[in-house]
Amino acid sequence: MELFIMIDACRRASARSITVVIPYFGYARADRKAQGREAITAKLAANLLTEAGSDRVIVCDMHSAQALGYFDIPVDHIYGQPVILDYLASKTISKDLVVVSPDVGGVVRARAFAKKLSDAPLAIVDKRRQGHNLSEVMHLIGDVKGKVAIMVDDMIDTAGTITSGAALLKQEGAEAVYACCTHAVLSMQ
Structure with a gap:
């Protein structure tokens, strides 16, 4: 208003x-x-x-x-991508990284992000929504074993997708997981 x-x-x-x-x-x-x-x-x-x-x-x-x-x-x-890329460049991150889309809907964003990171490989977390603001991670498409995973999304609302996705990436052998977003809504406690 x-x-x-x-x-x-x-x-x-x-x-x-x-x-x-x-x-x-x-x-x-x-x-x-x-x-x-x-x-x-x-x-x-x-x-x-x-x-x-x-x-x-x-x-x-x-x-x-x-x-x-x-x-x-x-x-x-x-787009917020240049700011996030500058931040990641300031970190000491292994050259062996993979960009991860936390859902199928974010693949185009993640692919564009991966291109800016020396055409890094791409992985996708496949999830099925159980309702508004609730998601369940099903499985991973791609390889993250021994790599630094960078999850990229436009927003993090309840953080359910990102935390479940990060847990899956660690379970699948990711060395480290970074989560990046433009809008940190963080509507849940």
């Missing part, structure tokens, strides 16, 4: 243009109907930003790329 109040205040002060910077677009996961009588909240939030008077929006590592299409105004989508 505060964001809409600020946009309105800028409009009333005759701002020529208003660019809204939203590092974490919290409604991006609500980008489709999972069942009937459910709102598509990402679209609603995009509409509200436009109607409030925004001329442009900047978001960082949007959870769902399709939600970018919900805006009727220009959207700049920036």
Whole structure:
């Protein structure tokens, strides 16, 4: 609500243009109907930003790329990957590493990340969701034995996927596990 109040205040002060910077677009996961009588909240939030008077929006590592299409105004989508890569470069990490996607939906992100790390090999944690904010790790696709595993995701909410995935990677022989994300929501204790 505060964001809409600020946009309105800028409009009333005759701002020529208003660019809204939203590092974490919290409604991006609500980008489709999972069942009937459910709102598509990402679209609603995009509409509200436009109607409030925004001329442009900047978001960082949007959870769902399709939600970018919900805006009727220009959207700049920036990425946290360069910052994470700089951090990893400052660490003493073995050359023998593998980039791990914590789920099938993050494979494109993990593959892009792996390319930036000298085209490191890729592994995928296959999981099956048991409900909202709950996941169960099933098995690993790829080899992590004796390697440093770098798990990459856009957000960590309850940390269930990351912790279960890290446990699986250690069980499968990973030497060490790093977890990287742009948005640390950490909604559970």
